[in-house]
Amino acid sequence: MALALLVLPPIAAGAVDMPAEVSVPSFWDPSHRIEKPDLSEMRAIRILVESENPPFAFIGADGLPTGFSIELARAICLELDVPCTVQTLKWDYLPGGIDTGLGDAVIGSFAITPESRARFDFSNRYLTRPARFAVKRDAPQMEIYPEGLAGKRIAVLAGTAHEAYLRAFFPGSVIHAYKTVEETRKALADGHVDTLFADGLNTSIWLNGTAARNCCRFAGGPFTEARYFGEGLAIAVAPGNDELREAFDFALARIQQDGTFREIFLRYFPVSFY
Numbered sequence: 001m002a003l004a005l006l007v008l009p010p011i012a013a014g015a016v017d018m019p020a021e022v023s024v025p026s027f028w029d030p031s032h033r034i035e036k037p038d039l040s041e042m043r044a045i046r047i048l049v050e051s052e053n054p055p056f057a058f059i060g061a062d063g064l065p066t067g068f069s070i071e072l073a074r075a076i077c078l079e080l081d082v083p084c085t086v087q088t089l090k091w092d093y094l095p096g097g098i099d100t101g102l103g104d105a106v107i108g109s110f111a112i113t114p115e116s117r118a119r120f121d122f123s124n125r126y127l128t129r130p131a132r133f134a135v136k137r138d139a140p141q142m143e144i145y146p147e148g149l150a151g152k153r154i155a156v157l158a159g160t161a162h163e164a165y166l167r168a169f170f171p172g173s174v175i176h177a178y179k180t181v182e183e184t185r186k187a188l189a190d191g192h193v194d195t196l197f198a199d200g201l202n203t204s205i206w207l208n209g210t211a212a213r214n215c216c217r218f219a220g221g222p223f224t225e226a227r228y229f230g231e232g233l234a235i236a237v238a239p240g241n242d243e244l245r246e247a248f249d250f251a252l253a254r255i256q257q258d259g260t261f262r263e264i265f266l267r268y269f270p271v272s273f274y
Contacts, residue, residue: 022266022272023272023274024261024262024265024266024272024274025126025127025128025265025274026256027124027125027126027232027256028124028252028253028256028257030257032253034249034250034253035250036247036250037243037246037247037250039080039081039082039243039247042082042243042244042247043082043083044082044083044084044085045077045080045082045083045084045085045104045105045244046084046085046087046102046103046104046105047073047077047084047085047086047087047103047104047105047106047107048086048087048088048089048094048097048098048102048103048105048106048107049065049067049069049070049073049086049087049088049089049094049106049107049108050069050088050089050090050091050094050108050109051065051088051089051090051091052088052090053067053091053108053109054067055067055068055205055268055269056068056069056108056109056268057069057070057088057108065086065088067268068264068265068267068268068269069107069108069109070086071264071267071268072107072126072261072264073086073107075251075255075260075261075264076107076248076251076252076255077251079250079251079254079255080247080250080251082247087102087103089102094106094108094110095110095116095119095120095236098120098236098237098238099119099238104237104238104241104244105235105236105237105244105248106120106235106236107235108233109233110233110234110236111129111230111231111232111233112125112230112231112232112233112234113230113231116236119239120236120237120238120239121236121237121238121239121240121241121242121245122234122235122236122237122245123234123235123237123245123248123249123252124234124248124249124252124253125231125232125233125234126232126233126234126235126252126261127232127233128224128229128230128231128232128233129199129200129201129229129230129232129233130200130222130223130224130229130273130274131161131162131165131197131198131199131200131222131223131224131228131229132197132198132199132200132203132204132218132220132222132223132273133154133195133196133197133218133219133220134188134195134196134198134203134207134216134217134218134219135188135194135195135196135216135217135219136188136189136191136215136216136217137214137215137216137217139194139195139219142194142195142219142220144219144220144221145220146169146170146171146172146173147172149170149172149173149194149195150172150173151172151173151174152173152174152194152195153173153174153176153192153193153194153195154166154170154173154174154175154176154193154194154195154196154197155176155178155183155184155185155187155188155192155193155195155196155197156175156176156177156178156184156196156197156198157177157178157179157180157181157184157198158177158178158179159177161228161229162197162198162199162228162229163175163177164228165197165223165225165228165229166197176192176193181198181202184196184198185206185211185212188215188216189212189213189215189216195219196216199229200218200222200273200274201269201273203218203273204218204269204271204272204273205269205271207271208270208271218271218273221274222273222274235248235252
């Protein structure tokens with residue numbers, strides 16, 4: 001069942017003290033000025049998000065939708081100074097929402113793929129899904145590159161792009177492919193492997209949750225090869241809707257520059273996956 005609400009302004013940037021050393025992604029060149037498009041003819045923007053996909057969107061304690069996508073939409077609409085509504089839909093109905101005219105844009109874990117590019121136009125990226133290595137919290141320092149992990153036991157989910165990447169670029173490592181994500185994490189926590197290689201976003205949520213029992217931490221940096229891990233996430237609009245796409249590009253650049261994007265990111269991803 002869809003739920004619509006009027007989008008309100010986000011919490012002001014700087015309201016939460018965020019540590020400066022935490023890595024937050026940036027896909028905008030600060031030296032490149034983007035002119036604000038003329039939106040005088042745009043009366044409202046209808047944004048669609050997935051109804052239940054935490055931390056991107058979920059029902060908060062007050063019974064209203066909240067999450068990274070909701071807050072991002074609020075920040076964008078505040079920057080554009082255009083009234084917006086957000087409507088939540090089940091994943092199966094989300095892409096069709098633009099086709100049928102139910103909404104103007106989709107914000108959320110809607111990935112850029114060859115298939116989605118054939119159906120929609122996209123704003124600039126605002127997030128990617130890098131792969132990351134995780135180790136036990138008390139593990140000795142490891143060199144996170146192929147030679148440094150030669151002979152090391154690495155847990156990975158079988159049949160994934162992460163397994164394919166390891167087999168292509170880490171041939172000297174001992175790869176343990178498991179059938180479920182839970183098995184890979186248990187193998188690391190129990191010390192059966194030296195490290196885990198997986199989707200950084202999901203791993204960050206696990207590391208920050210109670211299930212991990214503070215066992216583990218990220219090691220090394222993000223692996224972002226698009227061929228294996230995708231082009232990332234962007235705002236989808238109808239083909240040819242250049243006015244709206246350019247408006248989103250402008251707003252994304254502005255909220256990156258003024259720190260709003262950083263605040264929203266760390267509110268929902270306190271253990272950064274970058």
